[in-house]
Amino acid sequence: MTMTAVRPILWLVCAGQFVVILDVSIVNVALPSIQRDLGFSAAGLTWVVNGYLLAFAGFMLLGGRAADLFGHRRTLVAGLSLFSAASLAAGLAATPGMLVGARVAQGLGGAMLAPATLAVINFRFTGAQRARAFGAWSAAGGVGGMVGAVLGGILTTGLSWRWVFLINVPIGAALIAMALTSLAAAPARAREPLDLVGALTGTAGLAAFVYGVMQRAAGPAFTGLLLLAVFVLVEKRFVTHPLVPLRLFAIRGVAAGNAVLVVFGGIVVAMWFFTSLFMQNVLGYSALEAGLGQTPAAVTFVVVARFAAGARPRVPLGGAAFVAGFGWLAAADAHSTYLGGLLGPTLIVAFGIGLVFPALMAVATTAVPPADTGIASGLANTSSQVGSAVALAVLSAAADQVFLIAAGLGSAIAAAGLLLLRGAGDENRTRVISLEEPLSSSGLIGSSREKGL
Missing domain, CATH: 1.20.1250.20 (MFS general substrate transporter like domains)
Known part of the structure; x- marks a missing residue:
């Protein structure tokens, strides 16, 4: 088409x-x-x-x-x-x-x-x-x-x-x-029952954990983790049609893509939230000036994401951009100028974000059966959101080390990108492995797709 x-x-x-x-x-x-x-x-x-x-x-x-x-x-x-x-x-x-x-x-x-x-x-x-x-x-x-x-x-x-x-x-x-x-x-399909127990424990667990992280409250965060542990147990042992089929994590791209998306959440927070705070709290910019100061980086992200998306090699390249950009930002201080200390590194980081984000979303959602594209998409979005929430709480306590930590996250993303390159053909040959079946009995994902939505 x-x-x-x-x-x-x-x-x-x-x-x-x-x-x-x-x-x-x-x-x-x-x-x-x-x-x-x-x-x-x-x-x-x-x-x-x-x-x-x-x-x-x-x-x-x-x-x-x-x-x-x-x-x-x-x-x-x-x-x-x-x-x-x-x-x-x-x-x-x-x-x-x-x-x-x-x-x-x-x-x-x-x-x-x-x-x-x-x-x-x-x-x-x-x-x-x-x-x-x-x-x-x-x-x-x-x-x-x-x-x-x-x-x-x-x-x-x-x-x-x-x-x-x-x-x-x-x-x-x-x-x-x-x-x-x-x-x-959508064409007619056999209606599966909604996994109500999984929906309750998974949704409550995510909401409690994110709330606890946002409020820096240990009790709700711990409760959320417990509920998520119950959710995994329920999905693995007690339901026939789980909300999140755990077999999806046997697909290399789904497991690796979601893991890297959690780390990537820290990059996003460091870039858009903490650079704005630096401009206002350290350099004395107004909120409007800080917003205008981030506009060139935002335009860079949009252009790069639009015209340079999709290939796995872009992940390690983007990770390298994070290391370079945040390493440069870490040297900025109260005497830095916008042109000399901020514009260059923020453009480099935004370039990396434009490379990495669409590529990770593709990796995390592409090699799944057609019947699971929705939940794979929900997983990828959730990983990114949870990663951002955790990063905001952690980096807020890091004070002057925010950009150095972000550079470290960038190096982790670059390393993960290199590992993803080793499995670059997985979308075409990934096995969907049932948790109850041995490896030898697994079948290949069909390449045909339904024509309707």
């Missing part, structure tokens, strides 16, 4: 990813206005952001499995519908509780939408087309993050903070119409 034939689908999945990431960043500028109008306490205001992120990370696995069980188009439309309805509720909220509840619902919608868009790429694109689609999808997220702060400021200043949420309503309606017209309905 030509790229022209699938271009509407590519626009759809990229727009879906854009909206999900946009909603993370667009609200930040509006927080002071929200606090004044609705009477939030300082502690309560953080839940306008945390409520969304917690639901988004906690329910990603469930959203991914829903895409497999109920169809990619159906799950994508359901996610867009919930996201849009919750955005309307957020824009009309009259109390702090109403707004936080709407933000949690937005996160749930995003947790359905994000893995569904990634699953559509794996389902409908092949070969070089898939590589370009991963690059475009990654770039769309970068554009969403870059545009969010600027658009949030424009809407809050020119209209009202409510429009940072209400703007999602017409966008969501347009994307729903596009999904219904551009994506074919």
Whole structure:
């Protein structure tokens, strides 16, 4: 199928990813206005952001499995519908509780939408087309993050903070119409029961762990880890149709890709969060100046991700860029200038992110059976989100060593990339191994794909 034939689908999945990431960043500028109008306490205001992120990370696995069980188009439309309805509720909220509840619902919608868009790429694109689609999808997220702060400021200043949420309503309606017209309905398939025990323990475990990490609270984090251990036991021993089939981790790309995505979360936090803090707290930049200072790096990421995506050799090259860029940043101090001490290294790191992120997403999701593309996408998104949450907590306590630690993470990613190169043909020959079967009885993954969605 030509790229022209699938271009509407590519626009759809990229727009879906854009909206999900946009909603993370667009609200930040509006927080002071929200606090004044609705009477939030300082502690309560953080839940306008945390409520969304917690639901988004906690329910990603469930959203991914829903895409497999109920169809990619159906799950994508359901996610867009919930996201849009919750955005309307957020824009009309009259109390702090109403707004936080709407933000949690937005996160749930995003947790359905994000893995569904990634699953559509794996389902409908092949070969070089898939590589370009991963690059475009990654770039769309970068554009969403870059545009969010600027658009949030424009809407809050020119209209009202409510429009940072209400703007999602017409966008969501347009994307729903596009999904219904551009994506074919899924063919009939035997309906598997949803793994309710796995859904409960996995979702609760992820949510508790992420909450504990975000709040630096040992109790919830430990509880989350216990629930995740129970989740693994349930999936391995007690259910016939698990939420997360553990056989997927017998696929080299799934296991390695998700592991590296967790580490990659630290790179993302070090780049976008801590460089902004350095500009403001050390160099004395305003929030606007810090945002403008990161714009060249954001543009670099978008361009590189869009036009240089997909191949495994890009992972070690990107890791080397992290080492060089963060090593350079580690030498910056209060006397550094933007042109002399910040612009160069941030461009190098952003170049590496543009190489690594789409490649890792491809590695972690490509070599799976068609029936598991949704949950594989949910796993990859979850790994990235959890890695970012853990990195934020750890690096926040590292003070002046943040960029040196990030350089160390970059070296680990480069080494992992070299190991991935050794299995560069795995997508074509990976065995899906049942945990109950010996290696000799495993069959090769079929290369044929269903034609519908």
